[in-house]
Amino acid sequence: MLTIRDLTKPQLEGKRVYVRVDFNVPQTNGVIRDTSRIQAALPTLRYLLKDGARVILMSHLGKIDWKEPDPAKIAAMKQANDMTPVAAVLQKFIPHNKVHFSPATSGPDLKAAVDALLNGEVLLVQNTRYEKGEEKNDPALAAEWASLADVFVMDAFGSAHRAHASTVGVPTVMKTQGKPVAEGYLMIREVENLTHCVRPTDQDRPYIAVLGGLKVSDKIKVIDTLLTKCDEILIGGAMAYTFQKALGLKVGNSPVEDDQLAYAKKCLDDAKGKIILPVDSIITNSFDPKPDRLIQTIKGDIPDGFEGVDIGPETAVLFKAEIAKAHLLFWNGPMGVFEQPEFQAGTKAICDGVRAIKGKAFTVCGGGDSASAVKEFGYSKDFSHVSTGGGASLELIENDGHLPGVDVLQ
Numbered sequence: 400m401l402t403i404r405d406l407t408k409p410q411l412e413g414k415r416v417y418v419r420v421d422f423n424v425p426q427t428n429g430v431i432r433d434t435s436r437i438q439a440a441l442p443t444l445r446y447l448l449k450d451g452a453r454v455i456l457m458s459h460l461g462k463i464d465w466k467e468p469d470p471a472k473i474a475a476m477k478q479a480n481d482m483t484p485v486a487a488v489l490q491k492f493i494p495h496n497k498v499h500f501s502p503a504t505s506g507p508d509l510k511a512a513v514d515a516l517l518n519g520e521v522l523l524v525q526n527t528r529y530e531k532g533e534e535k536n537d538p539a540l541a542a543e544w545a546s547l548a549d550v551f552v553m554d555a556f557g558s559a560h561r562a563h564a565s566t567v568g569v570p571t572v573m574k575t576q577g578k579p580v581a582e583g584y585l586m587i588r589e590v591e592n593l594t595h596c597v598r599p600t601d602q603d604r605p606y607i608a609v610l611g612g613l614k615v616s617d618k619i620k621v622i623d624t625l626l627t628k629c630d631e632i633l634i635g636g637a638m639a640y641t642f643q644k645a646l647g648l649k650v651g652n653s654p655v656e657d658d659q660l661a662y663a664k665k666c667l668d669d670a671k672g673k674i675i676l677p678v679d680s681i682i683t684n685s686f687d688p689k690p691d692r693l694i695q696t697i698k699g700d701i702p703d704g705f706e707g708v709d710i711g712p713e714t715a716v717l718f719k720a721e722i723a724k725a726h727l728l729f730w731n732g733p734m735g736v737f738e739q740p741e742f743q744a745g746t747k748a749i750c751d752g753v754r755a756i757k758g759k760a761f762t763v764c765g766g767g768d769s770a771s772a773v774k775e776f777g778y779s780k781d782f783s784h785v786s787t788g789g790g791a792s793l794e795l796i797e798n799d800g801h802l803p804g805v806d807v808l809q
């Protein structure tokens with residue numbers, strides 16, 4: 400696979416380089432609340448710009464439902480997901496390179512904006528999802544975008560699990576035209592570190608996975624893949640209750656997926672002791688912090704009217720002791736309702752466990768909510784890698800290292 404490091408100055412100077420970035424930033428009324436996705440693309444941009452490339456940046460932002468029949472509603476969705484504010488923020492990060500913005504996502508106006516670019520300048524194009532053909536990977540759209548550039552660089556790891564026109568269609572066309580197609584710096588890091596978790600070596604033993612979060616159904620493929628790779632899987636979060644119910648425990652009002660009980664049972668049988676479940680839980684009768692609400696630690700059956708909201712203190716000790724043995728660790732899914740301070744302890748215990756093996760083990764956290772918990776609690780530096788990929792990081796694990804937006808670069 401070609402990487403950005405293989406692209407030399409003669410391949411870049413004065414050349415039009417199409418870079419698919421992930422600028423899907425959270426914003427409120429045109430104010431960007433978190434610029435980390437923009438910053439994550441800077442190493443790739445700086446590399447291209449220092450060699451005099453003319454950079455065309457493409458990204459989606461939010462959702463536009465093209466099945467909506469009312470044009471006024473489409474227009475409102477477009478307005479809510481307008482990329483214009485992103486250009487201003489990007490310009491502040493690269494003050495020495497002019498950032499232009501193209502409101503046109505196709506047609507002669509986009510072509511004219513690309514033609515007007517000078518060496519070392521950037522053109523940020525409006526939200527790719529303004530095009531109806533983007534999510535359908537429309538071949539005509541992909542061909543038009545591909546015709547605008549001489550080189551393709553993929554740096555949108557968070558979108559690499561989607562075979563859309565801007566992620567997969569364009570490099571597919573450009574490859575047939577003999578144009579270079581390469582991975583950017585963000586992609587290199589993400590793919591390398593996450594692939595490590597599906598290609599464990601002998602030195603990585605014991606390999607321990609920690610899984611949590613809300614739904615078993617979201618994670619079946621991850622569990623199945625990791626069972627073939629790991630020595631042990633620690634399961635917490637809401638999904639643990641589906642496994643416990645499958646074992647015959649009472650789980651009160653805990654969020655259980657009854658249609659997954661058979662899967663959970665089979666999974667536990669097949670795992671032959673590899674899966675470790677919580678031995679105690681934090682339970683509550685209310686999420687509402689009213690004065691008379693009850694929060695308790697419990698072992699065994701959970702009474703009706705209560706639900707499990709975090710792993711208990713004994714489980715935290717147990718899980719930390721298991722984590723201490725790991726040479727490779729993959730973690731996805733919070734251990735409890737970490738959004739509420741009362742139910743954060745379990746998730747923080749996993750973070751502490753990882754901190755304790757820093758430098759001795761290779762540790763990776765993947766998944767949108769898990770990564771935000773790590774960040775929010777201040778443990779980012781304790782992990783070898785915290786993926787920015789959200790759903791893409793999980794799909795890479797599920798698919799044994801494969802994603803459409805990665806495979807197309809081969």
Ligand code: ADP
Binds near residue numbers: 637709
């Ligand atoms: P990720 O985005 O990292 O893959 P998920 O989306 O699967 O993680 O799960 C995150 C969500 O799971 C969080 O919103 C958290 O509140 C919720 N959660 C974890 N444990 C519980 C629980 N016991 N009861 C209800 N929700 C839970």
Ligand code: MG
Binds near residue numbers: 766767
């Ligand atoms: Mg999530």
